Amino acid sequence: MGESEGKRGLSRRDLIKRSAVVGGVAWAAPTILSSLSSPAAAHTATCCSGPNVFRLKSGDNCATTPTCSTGVGAQDCLTTVGANCCLFNNGVTLSCADTTHTWTLAAGIQFCAGAAKAALRCETGPPQVTHVHNANGTTTVTITDPQLSHSEIVVCTPTAPAGC
Amino acid sequence: VTARWRESSPVPRRKPGVAHAEVDGERVLYDPDTRAVIRLDRVASVLWQGLDGNGTVAEFAADTAGAFVIAYEEALNGLIALLERLDNLGFLTTERSRR
Numbered sequence: 001m002g003e004s005e006g007k008r009g010l011s012r013r014d015l016i017k018r019s020a021v022v023g024g025v026a027w028a029a030p031t032i033l034s035s036l037s038s039p040a041a042a043h044t045a046t047c048c049s050g051p052n053v054f055r056l057k058s059g060d061n062c063a064t065t066p067t068c069s070t071g072v073g074a075q076d077c078l079t080t081v082g083a084n085c086c087l088f089n090n091g092v093t094l095s096c097a098d099t100t101h102t103w104t105l106a107a108g109i110q111f112c113a114g115a116a117k118a119a120l121r122c123e124t125g126p127p128q129v130t131h132v133h134n135a136n137g138t139t140t141v142t143i144t145d146p147q148l149s150h151s152e153i154v155v156c157t158p159t160a161p162a163g164c
Numbered sequence: 165v166t167a168r169w170r171e172s173s174p175v176p177r178r179k180p181g182v183a184h185a186e187v188d189g190e191r192v193l194y195d196p197d198t199r200a201v202i203r204l205d206r207v208a209s210v211l212w213q214g215l216d217g218n219g220t221v222a223e224f225a226a227d228t229a230g231a232f233v234i235a236y237e238e239a240l241n242g243l244i245a246l247l248e249r250l251d252n253l254g255f256l257t258t259e260r261s262r263r
Binding site for chain 1: 183184185187188189192194199201202205206209210211213214218219224227230232241242243245246250253
């Protein structure tokens with residue numbers, strides 16, 4: 001192996017090693033957990049225009065307790081439906097980091113739309129808002145932006161959910 | 165059927181323009197050309213970063229084995245399986261790097 005190849009290999013090995021150590025990653029066969037090859041292949045949300053549509057909104061500044069006031073606020077991005085948090089921890093969960101909010105929808109709860117409120121911007125599509133249908137029937141919605149203040153999602157259910 | 169990826173294959177590059185977000189060490193990749201979205205587990209997320217178009221798959225496997233302190237064959241098999249999936253989903257480019 002020539003010197004340049006050695007340097008190149010060492011550099012990549014260091015990168016992999018550092019990433020693994022920093023992230024506390026132990027070896028397991030690398031896997032693609034889920035894929036959505038195209039919107040056409042996506043599980044189509046059929047209930048978004050129905051009666052059981054809900055908007056959930058994270059708290060500001062990474063608070064994981066949603067803002068549950070009803071109605072639409074001046075800072076809101078998705079204004080087609082008033083906020084209704086009855087699904088929070090009732091099929092919808094939220095985990096939160098400084099610039100990324102991850103919403104998880106239980107099987108049977110369909111994703112309609114999402115938004116990142118970032119500074120004065122509303123971002124409603126990729127790469128800020130992405131969603132992936134997982135093999136176990138759940139859906140993961142990732143909302144990320146360097147200036148993320150809060151996130152919103154609109155979801156629906158085919159029939160009226162318990163607790164709502 | 166001839167396997168697409170083998171030890172002597174050049175390391176592919178990440179497809180230019182693919183956006184990503186990282187959540188708890190897992191990367192979500194989005195290809196704006198095809199609007200495909202995939203989610204990688206933590207090991208695949210680490211390896212994704214190393215797809216720089218340099219060297220061969222054998223060298224990448226050796227780097228992986230060294231970094232994770234595992235057997236070369238184990239690293240090679242995992243790497244090749246990952247490359248097959250990423251390639252099939254259109255997230256790689258095989259343009260050779262400049263030498």
